[in-house]
Amino acid sequence: MTDNHSNQTSLPEDANRLLRETEAADFLGYSVRALQNWRLRGGGPLFVRVSSRSIRYRFCDLLEWTEARLVASTSDQLDPAPTTETTSEGQFEARRRRSFLRRSQKD
Template structure:
């Protein structure tokens, strides 16, 4: 039971731009561009100048782009 609680807490952990970029293997600048233009993972606007990403939103974004062949890409 404790492990489920810990896993749940880890999925909801808020990550800064650098941590999120590391998980996605992209640059912080790419995340900033996606926030401005759209198309990136969901994010939490903590304040006017502070943005965080939920670990679970990053994983969901990755899963939504996972394909098994090139004909699936739109």
């Protein structure tokens, strides 16, 4: 019997495991604040909004985000990696958050 997935890169069984913000930041070597800024502005790894106050990152999305940034030299251009802002829903959410922040700063 032939394995249909033998040609694909295999990920660990726990690739879909959800990581807390601090775990994701540690894995990437960035601060939690950097992840928060990327969520607000875009450009960071995809994330899971469990609730309005609970954010998680799938391990496989962190790996994909880092793989998309591999370069051989400083002259290599980065390909735009998928982010929440590349989807229409992500763009709507980003605009909504920016609008809310502008309104809250005026008060």
